[in-house]
Amino acid sequence: MDTNNKQSVVHDGWDEYANKRIYQSRGKVGIWRSLGLGAFSFFSISMQGLVGAWLMFFYTTFAGLSAGQGATIFLIGRVADAIVSLIMGNISDNVYKYKIGRKYGRRHLFILAAAPAVLIAITMWVAGMNFWYYLITYLIVTVLMSTLQIPWETLPNEMTKDFNARTKMSTTRMVLAGLGGMLTQFVPAQLFKYFPKSSPEPYILMQVIFSVATFFLILITYHTTWEHFVTKKEAKKLEAEALEENNGQKPNLKSELKNYFSTFKIKTFRLHMGIYLSSYFATILFSTVFVY
Numbered sequence: 001m002d003t004n005n006k007q008s009v010v011h012d013g014w015d016e017y018a019n020k021r022i023y024q025s026r027g028k029v030g031i032w033r034s035l036g037l038g039a040f041s042f043f044s045i046s047m048q049g050l051v052g053a054w055l056m057f058f059y060t061t062f063a064g065l066s067a068g069q070g071a072t073i074f075l076i077g078r079v080a081d082a083i084v085s086l087i088m089g090n091i092s093d094n095v096y097k098y099k100i101g102r103k104y105g106r107r108h109l110f111i112l113a114a115a116p117a118v119l120i121a122i123t124m125w126v127a128g129m130n131f132w133y134y135l136i137t138y139l140i141v142t143v144l145m146s147t148l149q150i151p152w153e154t155l156p157n158e159m160t161k162d163f164n165a166r167t168k169m170s171t172t173r174m175v176l177a178g179l180g181g182m183l184t185q186f187v188p189a190q191l192f193k194y195f196p197k198s199s200p201e202p203y204i205l206m207q208v209i210f211s212v213a214t215f216f217l218i219l220i221t222y223h224t225t226w227e228h229f230v231t232k233k234e235a236k237k238l239e240a241e242a243l244e245e246n247n248g249q250k251p252n253l254k255s256e257l258k259n260y261f262s263t264f265k266i267k268t269f270r271l272h273m274g275i276y277l278s279s280y281f282a283t284i285l286f287s288t289v290f291v292y
Contacts, residue, residue, distance in 0.1 A: 013099045014232055022105045022222075023229040029165040031172070036224030037159075038173030039217040040152050043114055045180035046210035047121045047145045053184055053287045054203060055124065055138075062127040062200040063134055073135050077142040084146040086260055092151040096230040107151040107158065107227045114148040115218040118211050125207050127200035158227045184210075 017023075026033075059070040092110060095101030101109060123137045156166040187209060191202035230238070245259075263269050 014102060017102045018229045022108045022226055025226055029160050029169060033224060034169045034172035036220055037155060037169050038176040040111065040221040041173045041177040042180050042214045042217050043118055044145060044149055045177065045184060046118050046214040047141055049180060049184050050207060050210065052284045053291055054188065056288050057291045058125060058203050059134065063129065065131060065134065069131055073138050076135065077138050080139055081142045081146050084143050085150065086257065088147055088150045096235065105227050107155055108222060110148045110151040111218065111222050115215050117144050117148060118214045118218065120144065121211055122204060122207050125204035155225050155227060159225060
């Protein structure tokens with residue numbers, strides 16, 4: 001054995017993880033790789049995609065809740081989602097500072113956690129429970145979705161610097177999300193053929209189908225994507241930049257919120273945010289009313 005070419009691995013809890021598979025580029029990003037990344041988009045569909053179309057109807061028909069109670073649950077969930085979304089990106093960006101983040105990846109750690117977490121969405125569709133049960137289950141699912149999906153959305157920028165490749169990945173995942181949205185209407189329609197309209201069973205069954213399928217699709221994303229490994233040198237540089245941005249002080253929640261809200265000073269950002277929120281609200285409103 002040629003010992004001259006053999007590199008010794010320093011078990012320091014940092015560099016020893018640099019050669020893990022999740023940090024290794026596996027060639028050109030083509031359609032199959034894009035499909036692997038986009039498969040994760042079914043996570044939001046299985047966790048919340050069914051919610052927009054069917055959950056309010058389920059609450060008022062099989063859970064004994066009023067429309068006002070259902071709307072209250074959605075409102076509290078949206079507020080919680082906004083708060084978690086503000087801090088989750090920062091958590092994912094900085095989890096490399098800990099051994100678990102370097103070992104499993106600051107993005108792939110959350111992708112791996114998403115696989116079993118997607119099964120929790122099934123708990124929302126249990127009939128005959130009280131208001132607090134439905135509020136808690138909805139909050140858990142909503143918070144989990146933001147916690148686990150935001151790190152995944154950063155992967156295209158880490159997998160390649162090529163604009164065309166990133167565009168291909170983004171387009172593919174949007175197409176898959178669109179197809180998934182169609183399935184949220186098609187699958188329940190097929191189940192309703194075999195169950196009476198007075199039965200809550202097709203609702204929990206459709207969630208089981210989507211959750212189990214998504215469990216395996218998430219694993220496909222985990223094994224077909226990679227991310228950037230933050231070296232010790234890069235970590236020092238990032239810490240120095242963070243200190244410079246915060247006038248020599250370590251970043252905290254207050255400084256992160258300040259940086260976030262500073263983006264509203266940009267007119268173009270405000271315009272696009274308004275368009276997004278308006279279209280999102282209109283889509284949810286239409287799909288909810290359409291069911292009734």
